[in-house]
Amino acid sequence: MSHVVIIGAGVTGVTTAYALLERGYSVTVIERQRYAAMETSFANGGQLSASNAEVWNHGSTVLKGIKWMLKTDAPLLLNPLPSWHKYSWLAEFVSNIAHYRRNTVDTTRLAISAREYLFAIAEREKIDFDHVRRGILHIYWDKPSFEHALKVNSLLSEGGLDRRPVTAAEVKSIEPALHGDFYGGFHTPSDSTGDIHKFTSGLARACQRRGVRFIYDAAVEDIARNETYSIGYSLGSPSDGGDTSRRTIEADVVVICAGAASRNFAGMLGDRVNIYPVKGYSITVHLDDEQSQRGAPWVSLLDDRAKIVTSRLGNGRFRVAGTAEFNGMNRDIRDDRVKPLVEWTRMLFPAVGTSRVVPWAGLRPMMPNMMPRVGKGRLPGVFYNTGHGHLGWTLSAATAQMVAQCIEQEFRAPERSAVPAVA
Known part of the structure; x- marks a missing residue:
């Protein structure tokens, strides 16, 4: 047996x-x-996102990480205190930059195949998890980041994903609740969101x-x-x-x-x-009034500049998540890491009330090759x-x-x- x-x-x-x-x-x-x-698996960003399959092993990620090291509110934060596990992991991460293209394409294919299984399971077992199938919209604030996204898009397309470039005007038409002066975006209609805990x-x-x-x-x-x-x-x-x-x-x-x-x-x-725990944060914004419910987006977003993702969890909740913190097995919820998520919400969705916000932090288990x-x-x-x-x-x-x-x-x-x- x-x-x-x-x-x-x-x-x-x-x-x-x-x-x-x-x-x-x-x-x-x-x-x-x-x-x-x-x-x-309690309160992540909520995205089922083949469009986010790009692995992080890229030279631009390393340069941004160095630039952000001394900023406590940066999307990526590295605790510089010595740790053999951390620095050996980072060295192995850098060595995998050579496999960036192959691993991004392979991850895209795997993410697309996973949808079929997950949707079938949820239907068969009648699991209600606040599933929203309105796609994921990636937003870009400037031309250089949009042009990098065009290069990434070629890899996602090679992996079989339909991810379409959209103009700034089309960004606003896809998600009218969104406020901001964007350069453009990409929309992936086949991606979706939901509540991972449910x-x-x-x-x-x-x-x-x-x-x-x-x-x-x-x-x-x-x-x-x-x-x-x-x-x-x-x-x-x-x-x-x-x-x-x-x-x-x-x-x-x-x-x-x-x-x-x-x-x-x-x-x-x-x-x-060789897994390293990379801490991520989220806030769940409770939409307690009609104005907040109308002002929160239904289309899931990924803001490339802030490295923030969103999901609408039914009529009454809005999930905002992001940041990457290299700080070992530390599970502390830091106010200086949560605050940027709240401020981002207020800036892009001014009609959403943030008087009742629940913060959370979880440890993403990451291999050096992603x-x-x-x-x-x-x-x-x-x-x-x-x-x-x-x-x-x-x-x-x-x-x-x-x-x-x-x-x-x-x-x-x-x-x-x-x-x-x-x-």
């Missing part, structure tokens, strides 16, 4: 559980939080109904290999009066989908998965689906299928059977 244990109940872990469930495997998901989708938690409930076991409040402490894998974890915490006794669960297959923590688990299993780590580990029965960076939700449904296919090639799915008991 092949029993698969997945570590992590974010969007990659839950979509992986679903893909394996569809193939007939017995699946258990272990998650350190009390519910699914409580970390990086999608992931809804899919987790669907998996649970169909037999996947979720163990929440479980901190994985070690993974040992004998004939099978023995995963040791503790439940709850002393502060909440929970049962903190040590437990173990046996697995034939282990899949690491643990976001920024995946690097540590990979180390337990003898693999090098490509997700999907596939086998060094040891038999170890697999990875992690490191998706800023495109976790966009790519998740496709990479879940990829890792499930890898597992299927080595471990044939058994007849449905009970999940082994927890020791």
Whole structure:
């Protein structure tokens, strides 16, 4: 009997559980939080964006990063304090500039294929996640940035994406609520947006109904290999009066989908998965009055200058997200990083009230080449689906299928059977 244990109940872990469930495997998901989708899959920018598939490994990104180093409100912020992990990751990031073109095209193709799976899952399981299918509009304030976008567009087109240049007048006609003096833009009609937390938690409930076991409040402490894998974890915490006794669960297959923590688990299993946590921020603006609801956009935006994205989450919420902060596993929500998001909202959408704004920060798990780590580990029965960076939700449904296919090639799915008991 092949029993698969997945570590992590974010969007990659839950979509992986679903893909394996569809193939007939017995699946258990272990998650350190009390519910699914409580970390990086909680309040991201909300975009399902093949149009944002350009990898960051470009000379212009490095130059901008150096220029922004001493500005606390810059779109990209690097804590200069020494860290071997950070600087070795950055060196590897720079070395992957040579693969910028290939990786951008490959990411575009992967993002397009992921749509089919994700939309089918949501329809089949009747998951309501505030899905809006009005495309994504990229806006540019000057000619040089627009001309760079033209070059990027050729790569996205090579990957199969229909992303169309639009004039400044067309920008305003596509999204009338938008205020600003723009040079031009690009519109991708096939992209869409939604609430990642609603999608992931809804899919987790669907998996649970169909037999996947979720163990929440479980901190994985070690993974040992004998004939099978023995995963040791503790439940709850002393502060909440929970049962903190040590437990173990046996697995034939282990899949690491643990976001920024995946690097540590990979180390337990003898693999090098060089993920760095790149912090991103978002604000959820509650549209509490009719004027704010009318003044907030329905078309999703990406402002290239500010590196900010938006999503409309139903009639009553507006999500604004952005920034990249290299500061290790720090999860602090800094006012000087949130403030630019609020000010940007006020500038571009003056009719939107910002009296009730909920800030959030999450750690994007990024590989130096900006490509997700999907596939086998060094040891038999170890697999990875992690490191998706800023495109976790966009790519998740496709990479879940990829890792499930890898597992299927080595471990044939058994007849449905009970999940082994927890020791």
